[in-house]
Amino acid sequence: MTAAVDWLRTTTPGLLVLCGLAIAVLLFAIIKVKLEPFIALLLTGLGLALAAGLPVSKIVGTAIKAGDSLLETGFGGILGHIAVIIGLGTVLGAILEQSGGADILTGRLLKIFGEKGAPVAMGLLGLIFGIPVFFDIGIFVLAPLIYVAAKRGGRSLVLYAMPMLAGLSMTHAFLPPHPGPVALGGLLGVSLGWLILIGFVCGIPGFIAAGLVWGTYIGKRIHVEVPDEFLVRSDGSRGGEQIAADTEDETAERRTGEGPGTATDPGAVAVRQAPPSVGLIGAIIAIPLILILGATFGTQLLDADSQLLQVLTFLGTPAVALLIAVLIAFYVLGVRRGSSVQELSTLTAESLRPVGMLLLVVGAGAFFGKVISATGIGTALADTMSAAGLPVIVLAYIISCGLRIAQGSATVAIVTTGGIVAPLVAGHDYSQLSIALIAMAIAAGSIILSHVNDGGFWIIAKYFNLTVKQTLQTWTVLETVLSVVSFAVAALLFAIVS
Numbered sequence: 140m141t142a143a144v145d146w147l148r149t150t151t152p153g154l155l156v157l158c159g160l161a162i163a164v165l166l167f168a169i170i171k172v173k174l175e176p177f178i179a180l181l182l183t184g185l186g187l188a189l190a191a192g193l194p195v196s197k198i199v200g201t202a203i204k205a206g207d208s209l210l211e212t213g214f215g216g217i218l219g220h221i222a223v224i225i226g227l228g229t230v231l232g233a234i235l236e237q238s239g240g241a242d243i244l245t246g247r248l249l250k251i252f253g254e255k256g257a258p259v260a261m262g263l264l265g266l267i268f269g270i271p272v273f274f275d276i277g278i279f280v281l282a283p284l285i286y287v288a289a290k291r292g293g294r295s296l297v298l299y300a301m302p303m304l305a306g307l308s309m310t311h312a313f314l315p316p317h318p319g320p321v322a323l324g325g326l327l328g329v330s331l332g333w334l335i336l337i338g339f340v341c342g343i344p345g346f347i348a349a350g351l352v353w354g355t356y357i358g359k360r361i362h363v364e365v366p367d368e369f370l371v372r373s374d375g376s377r378g379g380e381q382i383a384a385d386t387e388d389e390t391a392e393r394r395t396g397e398g399p400g401t402a403t404d405p406g407a408v409a410v411r412q413a414p415p416s417v418g419l420i421g422a423i424i425a426i427p428l429i430l431i432l433g434a435t436f437g438t439q440l441l442d443a444d445s446q447l448l449q450v451l452t453f454l455g456t457p458a459v460a461l462l463i464a465v466l467i468a469f470y471v472l473g474v475r476r477g478s479s480v481q482e483l484s485t486l487t488a489e490s491l492r493p494v495g496m497l498l499l500v501v502g503a504g505a506f507f508g509k510v511i512s513a514t515g516i517g518t519a520l521a522d523t524m525s526a527a528g529l530p531v532i533v534l535a536y537i538i539s540c541g542l543r544i545a546q547g548s549a550t551v552a553i554v555t556t557g558g559i560v561a562p563l564v565a566g567h568d569y570s571q572l573s574i575a576l577i578a579m580a581i582a583a584g585s586i587i588l589s590h591v592n593d594g595g596f597w598i599i600a601k602y603f604n605l606t607v608k609q610t611l612q613t614w615t616v617l618e619t620v621l622s623v624v625s626f627a628v629a630a631l632l633f634a635i636v637s
Contacts, residue, residue: 180503213506220325227461228316233490239414265306298358305350313338326557332435345625430460508558539584547592587622
């Protein structure tokens with residue numbers, strides 16, 4: 140018995156077996172026992188630490204001091220990095236949504252692309268609006284606009300929904316301030332500026348392949364009608380054609396249907412007067428991205444003691460950049476349009492309610508990764524990978540894919556894979572560009588093959604009137620195309636620059 144325990148704790152094969160068992164227990168707890176991922180990650184991390192023989196004082200500290208423990212540094216390290224960013228990003232998305240920005244973007248894009256180009260317009264709508272808005276909230280807000288476009292175009296709902304979903308999924312997986320990319324920045328030690336830049340570079344080809352090419356192909360082969368109840372107002376007085384005219388003319392009112400996305404659903408859209416211009420909405424979305432990229436490139440191009448670099452660094456710190464954008468949005472989209480500070484405070488509080496569990500999952504995942512690093516499993520993986528000749532970017536993608544397919548949550552897949560891969564990245568002298576590409580491989584793996592264990596699968600089936608078979612034929616394939624193409628771009632660039 141002692142010999143077996145020593146073998147598990149001290150040999151490379153034993154450590155790999157221990158890691159595999161821990162992940163199997165984690166998946167069992169989430170999938171079969173139905174534990175919240177936060178609880179499952181915490182329990183599994185503690186169990187792995189004890190099984191690996193780590194001292195209790197290292198795992199949880201002592202009764203007097205616990206600040207240096209794996210538990211507190213695992214949670215605190217990542218949450219200190221992402222909590223403010225995710226919180227501010229959530230608030231920014233909420234004020235943009237409440238202002239009527241989605242309606243205005245839709246109307247303008249439909250005017251530019253016309254009826255034949257409406258699927259492309261819907262894809263760009265998802266891509267633009269998805270930057271500041273969480274994936275599921277984006278569906279709730281944009282679904283009524285997709286219904287209108289499909290009704291007016293007289294073609295399958297799939298043709299309009301898939302490009303929009305590809306845009307939302309791409310931004311959610313690859314771009315800050317979304318939780319996955321932000322968490323990877325903290326876990327792998329790469330700046331959000333590089334993640335924004337490489338997120339676009341890797342994600343846009345995937346978006347084109349999945350949303351525009353695949354979306355157009357499958358949209359012409361699977362016909363799904365828009366149910367009338369999705370388009371009728373709750374009072375029954377206005378139909379879809381009138382709503383379509385309102386959207387196209389960029390009028391003041393925002394109207395929703397009686398199906399998914401009405402006042403009784405999370406996607407309910409409040410009526411607001413005097414919606415903002417497209418340029419204003421685009422500028423507010425662009426402000427934090429430009430400031431963060433300015434700091435990133437300033438670090439590369441300016442002297443370390445440059446006063447301009449100090450200014451760019453301060454303004455381009457993600458928390459500061461997002462705070463500036465939120466304050467501007469509060470004024471131009473809120474106060475200037477008649478909202479009181481109290482109303483804005485209420486909006487802020489309501490938008491932040493869903494964030495708590497998300498932060499706990501990310502923190503628990505980071506703790507799990509800390510334990511993996513402390514046990515020496517990361518070193519064992521590095522040795523095995525080197526012996527097999529497997530590049531770290533391929534290993535990262537495979538692990539992320541496996542976790543995603545097994546348990547369904549992209550966030551769990553990202554934070555768990557990030558914790559496993561972090562020691563491998565730290566052991567090499569990779570540039571920020573190379574680490575950003577590894578992060579994109581993890582993000583790409585986290586969205587592959589969405590199926591029945593993914594909550595997003597069921598949201599999409601409900602909101603776009605799809606059967607399970609149709610959802611598998613459309614959405615599941617879309618996510619897989621987006622994943623594979625984006626990873627291929629990341630892997631190719633990694634081979635060139637590393």
